[in-house]
Amino acid sequence: MVNSRSVLLLVCTVLVVGAICGSDARQDGKRRPCCVAVTNLDMSAEVVGETYRQQAATPPCVKAIIFNTEYGPLCADPNAQWVKDRTRHRHPGRIPPCCPAVTKGNKRDDVVGETYREQAATPPCVKAIIFNTKDGQLCADPDAQWVKDLTANMRKV
Known part of the structure; x- marks a missing residue:
């Protein structure tokens, strides 16, 4: 049986990828993927890493907070409570302190x-x-x- 979270992630990923073919062209002529829809369902369990990115509403793109998941980007509603909770003590695009050392061994x-x-x-x-x-x-x-x-x-x- 298909998990509803997996289906939602797949739909969100398809929307982001679909936006690549949209009209969001940057000045340098390269297309940049964007969110054309967001979810307000609590997907915090799917988020990996500590970073996120904010996206402004510039049609066809909508206002969104973009998290990384193991399936690709997740477009979330900035007004959803779980998004506010997850981003409250973090800054967009900023990574926790830099790497002062690298891991030993194959991870x-x-x-x-x-x-x-x-x-x-x-x-x-x-x-x-x-x-x-x-x-x-x-x-x-x-x-x-x-x-x-x-x-x-x-x-x-």
């Missing part, structure tokens, strides 16, 4: 989602690849072979 099985980000070495931060896990972020050595293999099939954000 590939802990990684969720299809995106990663790079962190430059700016003391006290070290050069790192940052993945989402169910428990937050994972700081990995960009020179480790497992990291290179994993990022080859992921999208940099």
